[in-house]
Amino acid sequence: MSEEYTPPDGYRGPLQKRLTKEGLRTWSMIRVIKKDGSHYEGVLLPRSMHTSDDYISIKVDTGYNIGIMLPDDAEITEIGYKAGDYKIPEKIVERNPDLPDVTLLGTGGTVASRLDYRTGAVLPAFEPSELFSAVPELIEICNLTPKTLYKILSENFCAEYWIKTAEAIAKEIEEGADGIIIGHGTDTMSYSGSALSYFLRDLPVPVVIVGSQRSSDRPSSDGPINIMNASTLAAHGDLAEVVVVMHGTTSDNYDFIHRATRVRKMHSARRDTFRTVGDIPLGKIKNRDIEFFRDDLRRRGGPPEDFHLDTKIDERVTMLYFYPGMEADTMHAIIDKGYHGIIIIGTGLGHVGKPMYEALDRAKEEEIPVVIVVQPLFGYSQLRVYETGRDMLARGVIEGKNMLPEAALPKLMWALGHTKDVDEVAKIMQTNIAGEITTRETYSGFPILQGGVKNFYETYTSVDKIE
Amino acid sequence: MSEEYTPPDGYRGPLQKRLTKEGLRTWSMIRVIKKDGSHYEGVLLPRSMHTSDDYISIKVDTGYNIGIMLPDDAEITEIGYKAGDYKIPEKIVERNPDLPDVTLLGTGGTVASRLDYRTGAVLPAFEPSELFSAVPELIEICNLTPKTLYKILSENFCAEYWIKTAEAIAKEIEEGADGIIIGHGTDTMSYSGSALSYFLRDLPVPVVIVGSQRSSDRPSSDGPINIMNASTLAAHGDLAEVVVVMHGTTSDNYDFIHRATRVRKMHSARRDTFRTVGDIPLGKIKNRDIEFFRDDLRRRGGPPEDFHLDTKIDERVTMLYFYPGMEADTMHAIIDKGYHGIIIIGTGLGHVGKPMYEALDRAKEEEIPVVIVVQPLFGYSQLRVYETGRDMLARGVIEGKNMLPEAALPKLMWALGHTKDVDEVAKIMQTNIAGEITTRETYSGFPILQGGVKNFYETYTSVDKIE
Numbered sequence: 001m002s003e004e005y006t007p008p009d010g011y012r013g014p015l016q017k018r019l020t021k022e023g024l025r026t027w028s029m030i031r032v033i034k035k036d037g038s039h040y041e042g043v044l045l046p047r048s049m050h051t052s053d054d055y056i057s058i059k060v061d062t063g064y065n066i067g068i069m070l071p072d073d074a075e076i077t078e079i080g081y082k083a084g085d086y087k088i089p090e091k092i093v094e095r096n097p098d099l100p101d102v103t104l105l106g107t108g109g110t111v112a113s114r115l116d117y118r119t120g121a122v123l124p125a126f127e128p129s130e131l132f133s134a135v136p137e138l139i140e141i142c143n144l145t146p147k148t149l150y151k152i153l154s155e156n157f158c159a160e161y162w163i164k165t166a167e168a169i170a171k172e173i174e175e176g177a178d179g180i181i182i183g184h185g186t187d188t189m190s191y192s193g194s195a196l197s198y199f200l201r202d203l204p205v206p207v208v209i210v211g212s213q214r215s216s217d218r219p220s221s222d223g224p225i226n227i228m229n230a231s232t233l234a235a236h237g238d239l240a241e242v243v244v245v246m247h248g249t250t251s252d253n254y255d256f257i258h259r260a261t262r263v264r265k266m267h268s269a270r271r272d273t274f275r276t277v278g279d280i281p282l283g284k285i286k287n288r289d290i291e292f293f294r295d296d297l298r299r300r301g302g303p304p305e306d307f308h309l310d311t312k313i314d315e316r317v318t319m320l321y322f323y324p325g326m327e328a329d330t331m332h333a334i335i336d337k338g339y340h341g342i343i344i345i346g347t348g349l350g351h352v353g354k355p356m357y358e359a360l361d362r363a364k365e366e367e368i369p370v371v372i373v374v375q376p377l378f379g380y381s382q383l384r385v386y387e388t389g390r391d392m393l394a395r396g397v398i399e400g401k402n403m404l405p406e407a408a409l410p411k412l413m414w415a416l417g418h419t420k421d422v423d424e425v426a427k428i429m430q431t432n433i434a435g436e437i438t439t440r441e442t443y444s445g446f447p448i449l450q451g452g453v454k455n456f457y458e459t460y461t462s463v464d465k466i467e
Numbered sequence: 468m469s470e471e472y473t474p475p476d477g478y479r480g481p482l483q484k485r486l487t488k489e490g491l492r493t494w495s496m497i498r499v500i501k502k503d504g505s506h507y508e509g510v511l512l513p514r515s516m517h518t519s520d521d522y523i524s525i526k527v528d529t530g531y532n533i534g535i536m537l538p539d540d541a542e543i544t545e546i547g548y549k550a551g552d553y554k555i556p557e558k559i560v561e562r563n564p565d566l567p568d569v570t571l572l573g574t575g576g577t578v579a580s581r582l583d584y585r586t587g588a589v590l591p592a593f594e595p596s597e598l599f600s601a602v603p604e605l606i607e608i609c610n611l612t613p614k615t616l617y618k619i620l621s622e623n624f625c626a627e628y629w630i631k632t633a634e635a636i637a638k639e640i641e642e643g644a645d646g647i648i649i650g651h652g653t654d655t656m657s658y659s660g661s662a663l664s665y666f667l668r669d670l671p672v673p674v675v676i677v678g679s680q681r682s683s684d685r686p687s688s689d690g691p692i693n694i695m696n697a698s699t700l701a702a703h704g705d706l707a708e709v710v711v712v713m714h715g716t717t718s719d720n721y722d723f724i725h726r727a728t729r730v731r732k733m734h735s736a737r738r739d740t741f742r743t744v745g746d747i748p749l750g751k752i753k754n755r756d757i758e759f760f761r762d763d764l765r766r767r768g769g770p771p772e773d774f775h776l777d778t779k780i781d782e783r784v785t786m787l788y789f790y791p792g793m794e795a796d797t798m799h800a801i802i803d804k805g806y807h808g809i810i811i812i813g814t815g816l817g818h819v820g821k822p823m824y825e826a827l828d829r830a831k832e833e834e835i836p837v838v839i840v841v842q843p844l845f846g847y848s849q850l851r852v853y854e855t856g857r858d859m860l861a862r863g864v865i866e867g868k869n870m871l872p873e874a875a876l877p878k879l880m881w882a883l884g885h886t887k888d889v890d891e892v893a894k895i896m897q898t899n900i901a902g903e904i905t906t907r908e909t910y911s912g913f914p915i916l917q918g919g920v921k922n923f924y925e926t927y928t929s930v931d932k933i934e
Contacts, residue, residue: 055857067857153855155818158792187815188791266914268816268846275914318797321788321812323876324655325625330785333800345788348654349735351622377844379735388620390522390534409790447733447742447914 009046015054015070019044022076029080030058035073043082095143100178100235102142104227105168107161107184108151135224141288142179142235154185154211159413162195163311169200169207170309179206179234181227186211186265186273188406189244193260195410197242197434202306203298207242208234209260213271222247222271229255229285237290240300242434243282246274254286261407261436264377278378278402278441312417317341319409322352322375331359335368341412341425342370344397345405350374350381351388357395364396369416369425373400373408378446398426407436476513482521482537486511489543496547497525502540562610567645567702569609571694572635574628574651575618602691608755609646609702621652621678626880629662630778636667636674637776646673646701648694653678653732653740655873656711660727662877664709664901669773670765674709675701676727680738689714689738696722696752704757707767709901710749713741721753728874728903731844745845745869745908779884784808786876789819789842798826802835808879808892809837811864812872817841817848818855824862831863836883836892840867840875845913865893874903 007020008028024030026046033039042058055067070076095101138144149168152161169180184192193209200207210230212223230245237257244263248256249272258276267273276282283292318339320331324347334342342363346352350372352360363370372381372392381399383389393399400408408429415428430437474487475495491497493513500506509525522534537543562568605611616635619628636647651659660676667674677697679690697712704724711730715723716739725743734740750759785806787798791814801809809830813819817839819827830837839848839859848866850856860866867875875896882895897904 055861067851067854067860153818153853155789155791155814155820155855158820160792185815187818191791265815265843266845268841268843268848270846270913272913273843273846277914315792318793319788319790321786321872322622323786323872324622324658325627325782326785329804330797330801333804334797337796337800347622348652348732351620351654353622353625374735376732376735376740378733379737379740381735384534386620387534388622393534394522405788405790445914446737446739447744447912 008044011056015056018070019056022078024076024078025081027082028078029082031077031079032068032070033075034071040068041079100142101176102144102179102181102231102234103172103177104144104146104181104183105165105172106146106148106151107157107165107182108153135227137228138231141228141231144231154187154189157185157188157192159195159313159315159410162192162199162410163313165192166196166199166309166311169196170307173205173307177205179208179237181230181234182207182209184209184211186213186246189274190260190264190404190406191410193242193244193263194407194434194436195414197261197436198411198414199309199311200242201308201310202302203240203242204302204304204307205300206234206237206239209242209244211246213247213269213273222252225252226255228288232285232288233257233290238300239282239292240298240302244274245285247271248284254284256281257283257285257290257292259435261434262404262438264404264406276445277404278445279438280442280445313410313413314340314416315413317343317409317413317416319343319345319405321345322347322356324353326353327355328357328359331356332362335359335362335366340368340420341416342368343400343405343408343412344370344372345375346372346381347375349385349389350383350399351386352392357391360392360395360397367420367422369398369412369422369429370396371398371400371408371412371429373403373405377404378441396422398429401430401437402441403436411436475511478523482523485537486523489545491543491545492548494549495545496549498544498546499535499537500542501538507535508546567609568643569611569646569648569698569701570639570644571611571613571648571650572632572639573613573615573618574624574632574649575620602694604695605698608695608698611698621654621656624652624655624659626662626780626782626877629659629666629877630780632659633663633666633776633778636663637774640672640771640774644672646675646704648697648701649674649676651676651678653680653713656741657727657731657871657873658877660709660711660730661874661901661903662881664728664903665878665881666776666778667709668775668777669769670707670709671769671771671774672767673701673704673706676709676711678713680714680736680740689719692719693722695755699752699755700724700757705767706749706759707765707769711741712752714738715751721751723748724750724752724757724759726902728901729871729905731871731873743912744871745912746905747909747912780877780880781807781883782880784810784876784880784883786810786812786872788812789814789823791820793820794822795824795826798823799829802826802829802833807835807887808883809835810867810872810875810879811837811839812842813839813848814842816846816852816856817850817859817866818853819859824858827859827862827864834887834889836865836879836889836896837863838865838867838875838879838896840870840872844871846908863889865896868897868904869908870903878903
């Protein structure tokens with residue numbers, strides 16, 4: 001136990017008393033042994049506001065922070081201590097008139113986690129300016145102005161924030177930014193990216209969404225490279241769309257540029273989790289070198305007077321995942337709750353079972369548009385092929401073509417913000433607004449066995465560590 | 468107009484009068500021109516029972532059957548006629564005592580579509596014996612006894628049919644079958660395959676689920692090769708699990724053997740739509756040659772007395788797809804409707820937003836197990852990494868590890884059929900029963916850009932035709 005004792009930050013109630021009694025401080029290296037035999041070792045972290053009152057947070061060897069419930073009969077011992085005296089390593093840099101001006105809008109998420117280098121702890125709070133210090137190369141790429149919009153976790157990034165973010169982007173563009181970067185948690189990046197794609201009409205500059213799958217203190221963090229590539233694109237890329245820039249492989253060799261409406265988080269943990277679905281990405285960025293793979297991009301420098309915001313939405317839209325045996329009751333309940341539009345993720349070409357028909361009939365009668373997208377994720381909703389599809393069409397459902405669920409949900413909110421007429425909504429939903437519908441899909445990008453069949457055993461042993 | 472006129476099969480009401488008035492028969496080649504300028508040509512098909520009353524079915528050049536709504540002001544003309552005199556080409560074959568006995572249980576779906584060779588029409592009705600005639604090679608592989616269990620479309624293949632199918636399989640095994648094939652529509656194959664994997668305990672022989680993505684009349688049909696490969700595995704494979712056998716590539720070169728609990732339909736239309744997710748398949752079959760890629764298989768020939776059925780389930784389970792902004796109201800409605808278990812498909816590592824917490828609290832209080840699986844499909848649900856996850860764990864949710872939604876849904880029904888105790892349910896859900904949970908995932912099988920970045924343009928032009 002140290003001589004200058006301070007109780008651990010942020011803990012409350014009985015847990016705080018317990019930790020104080022044991023003389024444990026923030027940054028203590030502790031060992032916890034529970035009655036069930038499980039044991040843990042790690043650095044005791046300051047408690048963040050949202051942790052439950054009976055959990056402690058420790059940083060374990062793998063670099064992750066974990067929460068441990070601490071029952072009264074668990075043993076807890078300090079086995080080491082290394083004081084943390086974290087302060088924001090803010091760097092003040094003069095504006096370089098030869099470089100483009102880029103605004104980084106921080107919203108929260110892993111890209112924003114900050115590191116106490118002395119203790120190895122990741123602190124949840126964040127000032128974007130820290131990134132600038134963490135990635136000094138940025139000075140050569142652009143004049144980066146970091147601003148914190150809010151600090152929310154990705155899963156709470158709902159329609160209200162889509163609009164606020166779009167407004168903040170519009171303000172920066174009007175004030176002369178040459179490019180925008182949005183720091184965003186990775187979980188729901190595709191939903192927000194799609195919404196921004198519909199909201200920001202006739203963009204004159206790139207809007208680059210970036211995040212990280214590993215917090216910045218981990219040797220494997222993808223944050224610094226992603227932010228460097230995002231800055232390169234935002235400052236110098238001849239592109240004026242909403243895109244996602246994230247690792248292309250599990251190595252640090254390049255990032256892909258994904259159109260926001262065609263990208264999806266396809267792995268819960270991997271660094272190359274983002275995949276353009278049913279198409280190839282727009283390009284890649286490696287060592288500050290941008291390579292576009294295609295020429296159907298909206299280019300930078302459209303007339304600034306064309307640029308406008310269109311954030312009229314109706315948030316009362318929900319999404320249903322069909323499964324065999326699904327009854328109509330859930331959909332009835334949704335209609336009862338007053339939802340104005342429903343996305344159904346149907347099986348195969350977009351089918352639902354017969355028991356759902358009566359709810360479809362009711363939605364038709366009550367003029368609630370129902371848009372069908374496909375559970376396989378790759379490929380199109382086509383309801384003219386089988387009887388079931390034709391039965392569904394007769395009930396007024398709208399084929400969502402090859403829109404991803406993440407792109408379809410904000411689009412239906414946006415369509416309903418403009419009209420309540422079901423035919424008009426159908427027309428908007430089936431019109432390509434921002435790349436969310438393509439007329440064909442590529443073979444490339446479909447999951448295959450890498451290296452072919454002969455290479456199975458090799459790939460089997462080169463498995464990524466699951467954390 | 469033909470001299471021996473018969474009105475077109477199965478049409479009713481005003482539509483029948485209309486077709487009769489125009490002198491159109493089943494198998495007439497017709498042209499339809501609508502006032503909106505759209506026009507169609509194809510063979511008029513007999514109407515199946517479930518088509519809506521104002522639609523006609525025609526078979527178009529691409530081989531697909533499509534439904535066309537026929538308004539009063541549309542022009543409809545016969546432009547040709549080729550009589551169809553379809554009869555079942557049943558082949559009677561003597562049992563060969565040197566070959567294994569395999570039962571093919573037909574349930575409906577595309578594999579079961581039958582062809583009128585003279586007209587090119589696909590008739591929805593089906594007798595499994597026809598397959599035997601269509602794929603004569605089967606005679607050399609096994610003694611195949613085809614039986615029709617029922618004729619349902621895949622999207623209606625719910626828990627009731629899972630149980631009936633399991634019972635039918637058990638009966639065949641008890642009567643001495645050396646292998647079982649289930650003909651199944653592809654849409655929901657993974658759901659049924661997972662259910663059967665939990666129901667059929669200590670299988671002594673292979674249970675092979677097979678289907679087709681293209682009806683048997685199309686030059687590109689995968690049905691015959693899939694059924695041949697499925698028969699090879701059912702008759703000769705040293706394996707005793709529930710598996711799915713479907714095309715490995717878009718060519719006819721080989722089929723993959725997928726463990727039913729780890730496979731997913733990943734494309735709405737492609738022939739190689741089935742992909743083992745997060746792992747490599749069990750093996751492949753090419754020209755009747757079975758190659759296993761791994762040795763962790765359950766092998767054929769377990770003691771027959773160990774084999775037993777365990778179909779105790781509670782069907783009142785539903786599935787929710789989380790999205791940012793999702794309110795608790797839908798989940799409250801589900802609890803109000805009396806569901807006993809909920810699968811939530813969460814973002815990233817399995818997260819839901821804060822507005823959902825109150826519904827999670829209620830589910831905990833009412834002892835309704837909530838199991839979390841991941842929206843990215845690849846990777847694990849891990850709720851100890853971020854605050855949100857820990858908040859969710861504190862509310863009693865159960866990490867679904869790396870179970871696919873298709874495997875998790877029937878498993879939760881099965882777990883609740885055995886116990887209503889939430890802790891017991893959690894224990895069952897987190898225990899690997901039939902390969903649905905693995906301790907690690909392979910790199911192989913994750914979507915990548917085929918041929919690497921250099922090959923983009925090439926793969927972009929070799930795009931599969933979207934039908």
